[in-house]
Amino acid sequence: MFQERWKHVKRKVLFSYLTEHVKRNVLLFDGKFYLQGVGIPQGGVLSSLLCSLYYGHLERYVIFPYLEKTLESDSHKENNAVHTKSDDKDLSPCYMLLRFIDDFLFISTSKKQAEGLFSRLQRGFRGYNCYMNEKKFGVNFDVKQISGSPLNRVYAGEDGATSFLRWSGLLINCSTMEIQADYTKYLNNHLSSSLTVCWQGKPGIHLKEKLCLFLRPKCHPLFFDSNINSAAVVRLNTYQVFMLCAMKFHCYIRDLSFICKLHTRYCSDIIQRSLRYMHMLIKKRMRSMRFGSDIQPILKLEKEEVEWLGFHAFIQILKRKESSHKELLAVLRSRLLSHRISGSVSPELKYAINAKNSSLLWDIKY
Known part of the structure; x- marks a missing residue:
C-alpha cells in the first residue's frame, strides 16, 4: 500500500527558508569563514531551480514576445510580397530556443x-x-557586431568544412544538426588527473567496475538515436566513447x-565484458526515453x-603505448580478427574508425 502525504508550509516560513539559502550562505576558504555577498550558492540544492525560475520569467515576458514579434514582422513582409495568406504558415520562419540552466541555444530557419x-x-x-558572456558565445554565421572576431564556441572539423556549435557538452553539426559529444574539456590537462586509482582491496575488481563507470557519462540516448543521427555518426559516437x-x-x-600487475587474460576479459556492458547500457538508456x-x-x-x-x-x-601493453594487444588483435564483422566491415563502421573523424580525441594527453 502507498499513502501520499502532503506537507503544508506557510508562506512566511517558506520565504524565511529561501532567504536563509540565498542571503546567508557561508563559505570556508583558507581557514576563514566568509558570508557570500553576490549571487546564489553554487551547487546548492535550490540554486538550479531558482535559476530556472528566474530565466523562465525572462523568456516568458521578454525573449519569446520578442521572437514572436519578429515572426509577425516577417509574415507581414511576405504578405506584402508575392505570397498569399494560405502560404504564410508554410513560409514563415521556424525556430527553437533551448536552455540548460543559463546556457541558451537558438536555432532558426531565418x-x-x-x-x-x-x-x-x-x-x-x-x-x-x-548580460551575455562575451567569452562563451558562438554563432555559425557572420554578424556585423562581431565581424572578424573569433567565434569561441564554434569548433571546426579536420576537413575545415564541417563546423560544430558547442553547447552544454555537445557538438552540434551546423549543417546536419547531428549531435556528437564534446571532448574539448579533456585537452587542457593530462587525462590521468581526472582519475582516482583504488590501491586497496582487490585492484582487479575495482578496475572492472571502473571500466563500466568510464562508459556511463557519454552514453546519452542523444548520441545513438537514429531520429537525430545518421548510422555513421551513431557508430562514430560509440567508437569515441570507447576511445x-x-x-x-x-x-x-x-x-x-x-603496486601490482594484472594478468593479460584477465585484462582482455574485463575489456570484452565492458564492451558487452556498453551495448546493454545503450539499450537501457534508450528505453528510459520512451516513456512520457x-x-x-x-x-x-x-x-x-x-x-x-570497442576492440x-x-x-x-x-598501440600508441605498445611497450606497456604488448601481450594484451596480441590478445585483442586476435579477438578482433576472429570477430564475425571483421570479414565484412560496413561503410558506416569504416567512417566511425576513420582517424580524421576523431582528430580532437587524438590530441588528448594520456
Whole structure:
C-alpha cells in the first residue's frame, strides 16, 4: 500500500527558508569563514531551480514576445510580397530556443531572426541584471557586431568544412544538426588527473567496475538515436566513447603498475565484458526515453557492431603505448580478427574508425 502525504508550509516560513539559502550562505576558504555577498550558492540544492525560475520569467515576458514579434514582422513582409495568406504558415520562419540552466541555444530557419536575437542578447537585460558572456558565445554565421572576431564556441572539423556549435557538452553539426559529444574539456590537462586509482582491496575488481563507470557519462540516448543521427555518426559516437575509455584504462593500469600487475587474460576479459556492458547500457538508456514522450527514440545498433568498435578502439589507443601493453594487444588483435564483422566491415563502421573523424580525441594527453 502507498499513502501520499502532503506537507503544508506557510508562506512566511517558506520565504524565511529561501532567504536563509540565498542571503546567508557561508563559505570556508583558507581557514576563514566568509558570508557570500553576490549571487546564489553554487551547487546548492535550490540554486538550479531558482535559476530556472528566474530565466523562465525572462523568456516568458521578454525573449519569446520578442521572437514572436519578429515572426509577425516577417509574415507581414511576405504578405506584402508575392505570397498569399494560405502560404504564410508554410513560409514563415521556424525556430527553437533551448536552455540548460543559463546556457541558451537558438536555432532558426531565418538568419535575420537569429541576428536580431543575437543583437538583443548582446544589449543584455538590465531589468534582470543579465548580460551575455562575451567569452562563451558562438554563432555559425557572420554578424556585423562581431565581424572578424573569433567565434569561441564554434569548433571546426579536420576537413575545415564541417563546423560544430558547442553547447552544454555537445557538438552540434551546423549543417546536419547531428549531435556528437564534446571532448574539448579533456585537452587542457593530462587525462590521468581526472582519475582516482583504488590501491586497496582487490585492484582487479575495482578496475572492472571502473571500466563500466568510464562508459556511463557519454552514453546519452542523444548520441545513438537514429531520429537525430545518421548510422555513421551513431557508430562514430560509440567508437569515441570507447576511445576515451581505452585512454583511461591505460592511465589506470600505468598507475596501478607501481603496486601490482594484472594478468593479460584477465585484462582482455574485463575489456570484452565492458564492451558487452556498453551495448546493454545503450539499450537501457534508450528505453528510459520512451516513456512520457511523443517522439520515440530509434536504436539501430547491433551488439556485434558495438563489440567490434570497442576492440578496434582499444587496439588503436593502446598501440600508441605498445611497450606497456604488448601481450594484451596480441590478445585483442586476435579477438578482433576472429570477430564475425571483421570479414565484412560496413561503410558506416569504416567512417566511425576513420582517424580524421576523431582528430580532437587524438590530441588528448594520456
